[in-house]
Amino acid sequence: MTRFYLGIDPGLTGAMAFFDPETGELEVHDMPVFAEKRNNKTKSCLDLYQMARIVDSKASETKQAVVELVNAMPKQGVTSSFSFGFSAGAAQTIVAANMIPMILVAPLRWKRVLRLNASKDASRIKASQVMPRHAHLWSLKKHDGRAEAALLAYYGSITK
Numbered sequence: 001m002t003r004f005y006l007g008i009d010p011g012l013t014g015a016m017a018f019f020d021p022e023t024g025e026l027e028v029h030d031m032p033v034f035a036e037k038r039n040n041k042t043k044s045c046l047d048l049y050q051m052a053r054i055v056d057s058k059a060s061e062t063k064q065a066v067v068e069l070v071n072a073m074p075k076q077g078v079t080s081s082f083s084f085g086f087s088a089g090a091a092q093t094i095v096a097a098n099m100i101p102m103i104l105v106a107p108l109r110w111k112r113v114l115r116l117n118a119s120k121d122a123s124r125i126k127a128s129q130v131m132p133r134h135a136h137l138w139s140l141k142k143h144d145g146r147a148e149a150a151l152l153a154y155y156g157s158i159t160k
Helices: 048-061 078-097 107-113 120-130 132-138 141-158
Strands: 004-009 015-019 026-030 033-038 041-046 062-068 102-105
Touching (some): 004 048, 004 078, 026 141, 041 078, 048 062, 048 078, 078 102, 120 132
Antiparallel strands (some): 033 041
């Protein structure tokens, strides 16, 4: 039975959220990362296999994935832009490999539908309003990716 909408806020500080609009059930996973030492610097890297395992575990129950369509941001460095794009592409590839129908949606579009601005705190507040039982999942400022992933899944459920 397909019942979940999967929302993905790509990036190393993003998250994935599976939302069932019938029951209000929500399962949120921070983007899985590991630390890797390169050139005497420790870098965070996306754990592709863990991400694939998470998506695969619910693929047969997932109706649709909503992945935020990202672009390079002004004043963002080349390395961080590449890393961000890599994470977004990896998310899309893992969803596609699991044969989950997918829509890509620009932040301006889904945030306009949910009456949000660019503020990460506004996303946390809105997520608490539409999913109050789960507000503890994004109670910290650093958990804005969780709130945005949950809102992307919610967006998918209301824009069928």
